[in-house]
Amino acid sequence: MGRKRRFGRVRKLPSGRFQARYHGPDGIDRPAPYTFASKTDADRWLTRVEADMLAGTWRDPKLGRVNLGAYLTEWIDHRPGLRVKTIELYRWLYRKCIEPSIGARNLDDITPGRVRAWYAELLAAGVSATTAAKAYRLLRAVLNTAVDDELIRRNPCRIKGAGSEPTPERPAATVAQVLDLADRVPARYRALILLAAFTGLRYGELVALRRRHVDDQAATVTVVATVIEPKDGPLYFGPPKSTAGLRTVTVPAAIRPEVKAHLDAYVPEDPDALVFTSSRGTVLRRSNFQRATTWRTTVAAAGLPDFHFHDLRHTGNTLAAASGASLRTLMARMGHGSTRAALIYQHTSQREDASIADALSKQIKRERARNGHVGEKRKKK
Template structure:
């Protein structure tokens, strides 16, 4: 058990058996009066000082320490003195991030978190500190979606501080802290005529890129990571096993987004386009590191689409030599919303219009959470109320007494 030491007074034995006497010490009236001393779970003695007239606060602190030790939630108060910037840099080095996104995360943390929280101790960051930081981000006119990502990084850093025993709670999780919410733009899928025109403008050796995007919902990196071995023409399935992505200045193979392979239904027209492509163009084995350009194991995959030199297709090459010329030829504006990702939106809109359920669509798109799919594409389901009315009417039509005047039998 700990105890509270009064450093202004001490008790000395009385003379000749008299009662003990309280006397002033040399520190009386100087500095903090009360010192709480206790043994931490690691076996080392810790202490915390309190001023005069704060004995009750000292007692409450000691009671809290002993309670936390019993519950296993004790946190050394001095541990929270570690500067935020030091811990954030440590988090950037050790946190399990996709290597292709690590530079972007590092840039965000260094540009928007470290300048604000700087050298202040982790334990000094309160919910009010987080609220003030977010207000400053709003004042800088940062987009909502940017604030959402930055808040997630900040919360991740502080959660790691909790796990490391530096702080007891993550201030980002406090009830008084309102996390920013993302705003999703309303997606307007391309008409079929636009897709056909863009496809006609794509060089022949890359034309099935459009089929895989619009017909199977693949992302750009997944399209350029497809191998003929990924197609099962007999059972009509395509297994999305990898993507080509950039880490720093190098290309690598890696798992699809969310680190998970998936199977996608293979439509007959897409299968036919792939078969024609295989009859016309040879596949080329390409060797790239897996995930990490320095330490990743070299993997060789015969790719469906390669450059004229037989190498994997870079994102910038795909934009400048394949996609942008096709957009211009079709009279479509070259802009972010008209990137190759627009093909995925067409795929999603077609399946929803056909009545496919959100869970299946999320799985085929490679989304980690069907709720995200619903948030992105809910506005593309305008017929849902009509379908609901028809379904309920059909269900209730068989119940006794459910016939209206138009279906009531004639009685003579």
């Protein structure tokens, strides 16, 4: 006869496999969550459970019997400070990438091997590397919270590099191309192109600008809001992406006359009047702007095929960096960085930001002199 176990017990089932049972710290008799091929395997499992109990790290196995889909949905709903577009992205990633394969599983059923298989299945199904990386980061973040909630012991998302998405370099226009593009769009959008490229403001920040956010000489613009366009529902005004987004940016002197001319021609005197609107005076949606400017055709004619509006911001970043500005100053001008960083830069970057604007202004003037630009708006029908 074999020696009786000091902790737990093992019995052979009619199937030939072995079942392990033990009494937990709460006195409840529990079976192992699965059976074993041999008595030795069952004994080893019980030894590990006993060690966890002695070390105080034992946890009720029922805690992990929580459905991933339900937990992830609640995680999104209870996540503080998420922007509407981020919520939309997370829900879409869950529906497209997570729910079909592992959404119905319980948290403690999601092993490192299951995560590796899920990730490989995504890529094999033709999901782009960028989308797969976003889905992986979402799953990892949700399961990190499950660890904090003590529902699972360790996060099973352990694939090195899976959360790093490829970031192909977007094109940056030259000063000449920006000026050419500004010449080609309808006159009411000329200043929008120039400010996007030479101040680096985001589209949402630009269309949220009001007359009072532009100083009397058009020397600076102050960002206090952004326009958010959800896929479902009406657009609305919200805060910038981060506290660092609240900033005042110097406008290059070479384009200030065109900004002032835009204000005179298209913006009512009301301090709350929007600076950039549709031809009907409404908030300028991206889709309306694309149609009004025949964007794809226009950028192609300017020698910038596949050029996105956001690439104007990338252009501004590139030109500003070429002026010799420090990383700190660039981050402040572009509205990047942590809250702490933004508070530090708030009082120290204005002089350096003006230097960036001055360097950009000189580039604009040189390009206009070289190509005969005089800063006049091309008349559009």
